Amino acid sequence: MLEVTGLKKHFPLERSFLDRLRGKKEAGSVHAVDNVSFWVRRGEILGLVGESGSGKTTTARLITLLERPDSGSVQFEGKDIYGLSPDDLKNFRRHVQLVFQNPYDSLDPKFTIFESLEEPLLTHSVGRTKDERREMVHQTMKKVGVPMEALNLYPSKLSGGQRQRIALARAFALEPKLLIADEPVSMLDSSIRASILNMLLDLRAQGATSVILITHDIATARHVCDRICVMYMGEVVEFAMADELVTNPLHPYTHALLSATPRLDPDARVTVELTGEIGSAADPPAACRLHPRCPHAYERCRVEEPVLREILPGHYVACHRSEEVFFPKLTGT
Amino acid sequence: MAPLLTVEGLRTTYTVGGREVTVVNGVDFQMERGKTFAIAGESGCGKTTLGLSIAQLLPSNARIRSGKIVFDGVDLLQMREDDFRRRIRWKKISMVFQGSMSAFNPVIRVGDQIVEAITHHETASKSAARERASKLFSAVGISENRLYSYPHELSGGMRERAMIAMALASSPDLVIADEPTTGLDVLVQAQIIGLLRKLRDDLGRSMILISHDLSVVAELADECAIMYAGRIVEMGSVRRIFGNPLHPYTMKLLGAFPGARLEKRITLVGIPGEPPSFLNPITGCRFNPRCEHAMEVCRREEPRLVEFERGHFVSCFWREETSGDNTR
Known part of the structure; x- marks a missing residue:
């Protein structure tokens, strides 16, 4: 339904005053997203997982037309979204909705909850009369489990969890075909998080909405998503079914991410498999971006960039050494 | 050996808009030397205020109303402020702040x-x-x-x-670490967890770990107290608490956490309702409006923290009653 191919976005850096005096022409650029490809099926939840600076939010902004890419294409239902006619564009905006991380900023403080929920209906001329729209808003409120009394309140009167429910309700009011949720629970308490994630699952089950869930937490993605796409420094390193990716990671970065994720078990121990820290995206390592930190890196990783390839059916990895490093474990020899 | 720190009946309040609200409401615990004691709970449960009370770093609108904080045999609350600053702060008790x-x-x-x-x-x-x-x-x-x-x-x-x-x-004899890994990426967090564990295992440091993240608590702590709305609802060794939680809140909280077992997909279950606010205190057990086991008495009276099994404390009427049925 959505197909992202070779997406690339570099943000140019400002030249500093000194550099200008010295007559330096180029200041370089931040490689936010580099050659990213993945696709979303109808009705599935896809997890976009990565640390800060991995390019997951920029990818979301590119898909929702908040940014233009330097190159690459995004096809939504067979049409390139960067070349949509004005009519198609309006249609696209209706069917692709975005929910942000911070529920305190994403609702207009001067709108009551009812006004906030009615606005997208008005914008897209859904529901002809006020009563019709009121009925639709009531339906949405029921779906997300916020009491009707909240309709006449302003966002400041609601808790973070309730606001995030409203933000999701607003996005779902138009029954979009694709919802992109950027860290929708990372600012909420853990007792509330599970309810919001389950709401996402319920809303998906009720319609044919596909969801892209952007999160830094592979544990959350694991329990909520059908497939997971792992990003590192603006590139996709591994892409597979959630079950497969977690039980059988084939990229050293995914493996390290899983080993570093704390479990709820007092006897389990996190381990650190990568050395150092994520570098600067303005000057990413050549060839494989993980090679300076990777325990398995060898000469080839320093000179040749690995491409995303299908190692097992439906399991894509960008690593020269996946088979060598991980297959012995697979077969148990 | 005498415990390093004993907190008894601690009550800390804030004055907000001319009203005094109780944020830490009668907290008792003890911690031993060389151990990591975790105070876990969601935002607004009073865990940071408890840490600041022990370190005597409360903001000016906060007051300790009652209780004792006995550190190394001395009640810190009876000490003069300059005395505390000269002899205890930084040398005996130091703090790692959030952010x-x-x-x-x-x-x-x-x-x-x-x-x-x-x-x-x-x-x-x-x-x-x-x-x-x-x-x-x-x-x-x-x-x-x-x-x-x-x-x-x-x-x-x-x-x-x-x-x-x-x-x-x-x-220092005691380090209080308030959310030391919050906001860090997973791989960096794992490095900091390793460092904090090394401090305990190799250098024998005592630490109070304040965290909302139960998986970090499971990694680092020996003992753990779960706080809800200003009170400790359950306390004991991390093995007991994670292996056999007794309080309905702890049970629910563990079920809402994604970190458990990554090998199998599980359904996360949220806790209904909203976290309590100190501005509208709840009568009876603070958790009763969100608790599926709430009984008549839970709405009326506040349960006390009792030793349910050796070294494992819980404050819950439902647990006391159902356990009686089991043993009979």
Whole structure:
């Protein structure tokens, strides 16, 4: 339904005053997203997982037309979204909705909850009369489990969890075909998080909405998503079914991410498999971006960039050494 | 051996808009030397205020109304403020704050800030202090030339390490770490967890870990107290609490956490309702409006923290009643 191919976005850096005096022409650029490809099926939840600076939010902004890419294409239902006619564009905006991380900023403080929920209906001329729209808003409120009394309140009167429910309700009011949720629970308490994630699952089950869930937490993605796409420094390193990716990671970065994720078990121990820290995206390592930190890196990783390839059916990895490093474990020899 | 720290009936209040609200409401616990004791709970449960009460770093609108904080045999609440500052703070009890960016002064090099902290609290020469600072930096895994960096030049993980180095500067008996890994990326968090564990295992440091993240608590702590709305609802060894939780809140909280077993997909279950607000205190058990086991008595009376099994405390009427049925 959505197909992202070779997406690339570099943000140019400002030249500093000194550099200008010295007559330096180029200041370089931040490689936010580099050659990213993945696709979303109808009705599935896809997890976009990565640390800060991995390019997951920029990818979301590119898909929702908040940014233009330097190159690459995004096809939504067979049409390139960067070349949509004005009519198609309006249609696209209706069917692709975005929910942000911070529920305190994403609702207009001067709108009551009812006004906030009615606005997208008005914008897209859904529901002809006020009563019709009121009925639709009531339906949405029921779906997300916020009491009707909240309709006449302003966002400041609601808790973070309730606001995030409203933000999701607003996005779902138009029954979009694709919802992109950027860290929708990372600012909420853990007792509330599970309810919001389950709401996402319920809303998906009720319609044919596909969801892209952007999160830094592979544990959350694991329990909520059908497939997971792992990003590192603006590139996709591994892409597979959630079950497969977690039980059988084939990229050293995914493996390290899983080993570093704390479990709820007092006897389990996190381990650190990568050395150092994520570098600067303005000057990413050549060839494989993980090679300076990777325990398995060898000469080839320093000179040749690995491409995303299908190692097992439906399991894509960008690593020269996946088979060598991980297959012995697979077969148990 | 006598416990390192005993907190008894601690009650801390804040004055907000002319009203006094109780944020820590009758907390009792003990911790032993060389152990990590975790205080876990969601935002607004009073865990940070409890930490600040022990470190005597409460903001000006907060007051300790009653209780005792006995540290190494001395009641800190009976001590004069300058006495505490001279003898205890930094030397005996130090704190690692939440948000390492705002905890450092942005316009002074980190090395100078650590040297200043040492020379301010001890009679050490500047050069001796600088030497100690560089030893501390290598102990927490930062290269020594980073002493000359400004806070913004360090990555989040390095700043957190520098904070920990600073807290260790005077070899305190107790380090209180408030959300030391919150806001860090997973791989950096794993490094900090390793560092904190090393401090306990190799150097025998005692630590109070304040965290909302139960998976970090499971990694680091020996003992753990779960707080809800200003009170401890369950307390015991982490093995007991994670293996056999007794309080409905703890049980639910563990079920809402995604970290459990990654090998199998599980359905996360949220807790209905909203976290309580100190502005509208609940009568009876604070958890009763969200609890599926709530009984008549839970709405009326407040349960006390009782030792349910050896070393495992819980405050819950439902648990007391159902356990009676089982043994009979």
